[in-house]
Amino acid sequence: MARLFKDPKQISAYKDRRFSGSDRDFQEKLRESSTVYVGNLSFYTTEEQMYEVFSRCGDIKKIIMGLDKNSKTPCGFGFVLFYTREDTEDAVKYVSGTILDDRPIRVDFDWGFENGRQWGRGRSGGQVRDEYRTDYDPGRGGYGKLVQKELESRRLVEYTDSSVLGAISSYPTSFQTPRYSAAQGSHGGSHRGSRDGGRKRHREQETISADAVMRSADREPRPEKNPRFREKGDSDEEEAGKP
Numbered sequence: 001m002a003r004l005f006k007d008p009k010q011i012s013a014y015k016d017r018r019f020s021g022s023d024r025d026f027q028e029k030l031r032e033s034s035t036v037y038v039g040n041l042s043f044y045t046t047e048e049q050m051y052e053v054f055s056r057c058g059d060i061k062k063i064i065m066g067l068d069k070n071s072k073t074p075c076g077f078g079f080v081l082f083y084t085r086e087d088t089e090d091a092v093k094y095v096s097g098t099i100l101d102d103r104p105i106r107v108d109f110d111w112g113f114e115n116g117r118q119w120g121r122g123r124s125g126g127q128v129r130d131e132y133r134t135d136y137d138p139g140r141g142g143y144g145k146l147v148q149k150e151l152e153s154r155r156l157v158e159y160t161d162s163s164v165l166g167a168i169s170s171y172p173t174s175f176q177t178p179r180y181s182a183a184q185g186s187h188g189g190s191h192r193g194s195r196d197g198g199r200k201r202h203r204e205q206e207t208i209s210a211d212a213v214m215r216s217a218d219r220e221p222r223p224e225k226n227p228r229f230r231e232k233g234d235s236d237e238e239e240a241g242k243p
Contacts, residue, residue, distance in 0.1 A: 012109050019111060029111035034061075034088045037110040038078045041066075042101040042139035045074065053100060054080045058087025064118050070125030076140050077127060079113045103139055 011030040014037075019026050038050070047063050054060060059082065066077035082088045088109070096107035120126040124145040133144035142148065 014108060016111065018117075026111060030109045032085070033110060033112045034082045034085050035110040035112050036080050036082075036088055036091050037108045038080060039076070039106040039108070040103055041074070041076045041078060041105060042103050043074050043076055043141055044139065045101045049100065050078060050080065053095060053098060054091055057082070057090040057095060059083050064113060066120060066127070067118055068125040069119040075120045075126035076130065079110060079117070081113060101139065 011027060015023070015026060019029075021029075036054075047065055050063050050065075051060060054063075061081040061083050063081070064079040065074050066079075067073060068075040080091065082091065092107050092109060095105070097104050098107075099105075120128075122128045122131045122145065124131060126141075126145070130140060131145045133140075134147055136143050143151070
């Protein structure tokens with residue numbers, strides 16, 4: 001029956017895989033450390049909110065917010081460093097399970113913060129739990145990363161299919177043969193008819209101009225005869241107008 005209960009020698013059931021020592025060394029660190037790990041935070045929780053909650057347990061030395069290593073934005077966890085071990089134990093005892101930003105946060109003993117632990121360890125940059133999460137959590141970016149990728153790929157396929165169908169439906173399926181009037185002819189078309197008509201009008205204008213020149217030439221007055229000179233066949237009677 002004793003196996004059904006938690007081992008009292010283990011302060012935390014969580015084991016950091018990046019801890020270089022043994023399990024015994026890890027447990028020793030947890031008993032001596034004045035750092036707590038805070039999980040299940042909302043992506044929108046700020047450092048000021050963290051300070052307001054944990055400062056009730058004692059003086060805070062430093063607060064580190066966990067960040068997405070790609071976007072450099074909060075990704076749902078953090079570390080709180082106290083000055084004394086007593087304050088650390090109070091934080092685990094009284095703050096764990098507290099509602100912060102409408103979420104029950106988890107507070108656990110930590111073996112000590114080191115530079116580099118502020119980054120998420122998931123493939124997408126955030127926490128590992130948000131990689132495979134299938135539920136919808138608005139406080140942690142909606143669905144998990146894998147589900148989001150699947151949804152985005154489906155939307156892309158649907159958008160591509162709808163675009164192709166729209167392009168096919170807008171393409172003309174029949175062509176209308178241009179109609180010509182009887183005056184244009186079946187082969188001449190409007191362009192040829194207008195071109196031949198222009199040539200015909202030009203020839204008519206040239207003929208009219210030539211006729212006008214001939215008529216104007218006929219209307220020109222003949223030069224008067226000089227009375228001092230007589231041409232052959234001229235007589236005084238013709239000058240006087242007699243018969």
